[in-house]
Amino acid sequence: MRGRRIDRLAAGVSLVLLAALGLFTYHLSQSPGAGLERADAGLAPGEPDYFVERLALLSMNDRGEPTYRLEARQLRHFPQDDSTEFDAPVMVSLDPARPRITVVADRGRLIEGGGEAHLSGNVVVTRAATDRGAKMVAETEYAIVYPDRDLIVTDRPVTLVQE
Numbered sequence: 001m002r003g004r005r006i007d008r009l010a011a012g013v014s015l016v017l018l019a020a021l022g023l024f025t026y027h028l029s030q031s032p033g034a035g036l037e038r039a040d041a042g043l044a045p046g047e048p049d050y051f052v053e054r055l056a057l058l059s060m061n062d063r064g065e066p067t068y069r070l071e072a073r074q075l076r077h078f079p080q081d082d083s084t085e086f087d088a089p090v091m092v093s094l095d096p097a098r099p100r101i102t103v104v105a106d107r108g109r110l111i112e113g114g115g116e117a118h119l120s121g122n123v124v125v126t127r128a129a130t131d132r133g134a135k136m137v138a139e140t141e142y143a144i145v146y147p148d149r150d151l152i153v154t155d156r157p158v159t160l161v162q163e
Contacts, residue, residue, distance in 0.1 A: 048076035048085075055086075059114075059147065066094040068147050072108070084110040089119065091145060100128040103145060103152065117145040125152060135163045 052075040061067050072086035089108035093101040106121025123143045129135040138161075143154040 045080060046078065049079045051076045068093050082113070086110070089117070091117065091147065098150070099130045102126045103143075115146065115148060117147065119143050119145060137161045137163070
């Protein structure tokens, strides 16, 4: 008889704890943002909210095919303007229908949700040789890459070598 009382008591305590947990969860769900702060609230201007070292990022098109790969020694994200900075970025086009293009630089900054990559410091653009043309290397100090448009522009001097 005594074992039955202990079982009933344990079941009752379990129900009370479960009900309390349910009420507490309901209370939290009814107070949106209570006790939560923005992730960047305590950051000084120009301070990143996260960083990644030895990054490799693969971009895909609508059909799930890889379009380009981005590698960098370090990435820093800035929530104030939703921009991303890279150290030693390397961008490689992966479209098999086009010649492979590799872009390297000392620094890079992604803006416009990744639609623009501003590269600076020893920017080297290399187009692989094809059956229709020789390898081509362009060097400049600054360039803007529009990966979705297959376009690279600069307003700085460019040295172009065809090998």
